[in-house]
Amino acid sequence: xxxxxxxxxxxxxxxxxxxxxxxxxxxxxxxxxxxxxxxxxxxxxxxxxxxxxxxxxxxxxxxxxxxxxxxxxxxxxxxxxxxxxxxxxxxxxxxxxxxxxxxxxxxxxxxxxxxxxxxxxxxxxxxxxxxxxxxxxxxxxxxxxxxxxxxxxxxxxxxxxxxxxxxxxxxxxxxxxxxxxxxxxxxxxxxxxxxxxxxxxxxxxxxxxxxxxxxxxxxxxxxxxxxxxxxxxxxxxxxxxxxxxxxxxxxxxxxxxxxxxxxxxxxxxxx
Numbered sequence: 537x538x539x540x541x542x543x544x545x546x547x548x549x550x551x552x553x554x555x556x557x558x559x560x561x562x563x564x565x566x567x568x569x570x571x572x573x574x575x576x577x578x579x580x581x582x583x584x585x586x587x588x589x590x591x592x593x594x595x596x597x598x599x600x601x602x603x604x605x606x607x608x609x610x611x612x613x614x615x616x617x618x619x620x621x622x623x624x625x626x627x628x629x630x631x632x633x634x635x636x637x638x639x640x641x642x643x644x645x646x647x648x649x650x651x652x653x654x655x656x657x658x659x660x661x662x663x664x665x666x667x668x669x670x671x672x673x674x675x676x677x678x679x680x681x682x683x684x685x686x687x688x689x690x691x692x693x694x695x696x697x698x699x700x701x702x703x704x705x706x707x708x709x710x711x712x713x714x715x716x717x718x719x720x721x722x723x724x725x726x727x728x729x730x731x732x733x734x735x736x737x738x739x740x741x742x743x744x745x746x747x748x749x750x751x752x753x754x755x756x757x758x759x760x761x762x763x764x765x766x767x768x769x770x771x772x773x774x775x776x777x778x779x780x781x782x783x784x785x786x787x788x789x790x791x792x793x794x795x796x797x798x799x800x801x802x803x804x805x806x807x
Contacts, residue, residue, distance in 0.1 A: 657705070
């Protein structure tokens, strides 16, 4: 009896403990179930939106960096072109400076050489002026005042310091050219001649350096320059018409034609 009672009490105690454990397990299971409940839809959308914004900001930053990189690359290429142009320009400038230095050295040598040349050419030009003066004095006396004035101006030019040697030489050669042209053309001009009884106005006819004749305005007297005698000689009346025709030809009032006028015979110059 006693043993049976003890067994009953043990069974009752076990049942009590089992119920108590079940009662404790129910709240605990509820708590665990509550903690494992999934989040609300709004929270999910907020998280997704935040993620999208972060991704967008990241993409924008990436795009900005890419644009910046492209700009930097373009600027780098531009600077390379500028550098290449500067290098090519400097190389060309160096060649130009070197060429200028060579030219300067050449000019310096030429100036030194010109100094020697000038010392030799100035006396030569003075001799040329002297020779031209003698030639005018010994030549036929046509346009004498004009030709003597030309020689006088050359002498004055040779003493001027503000005129280069090259210009002086050019003027002398021009004067020689003018004298050379006198031997290849025909000319009619008015002037005066000393007939012994005073100057008399006449019309001169010059044909090269072969004939120098004159005719008075009244057509009554004519003459020619005798180079051998160095004086004027009268022309017979049979030559007057040829002198008049020669004057018309020189003034381009008549066509060229053959004239009959006295010409001095060539003389043999003693060696």
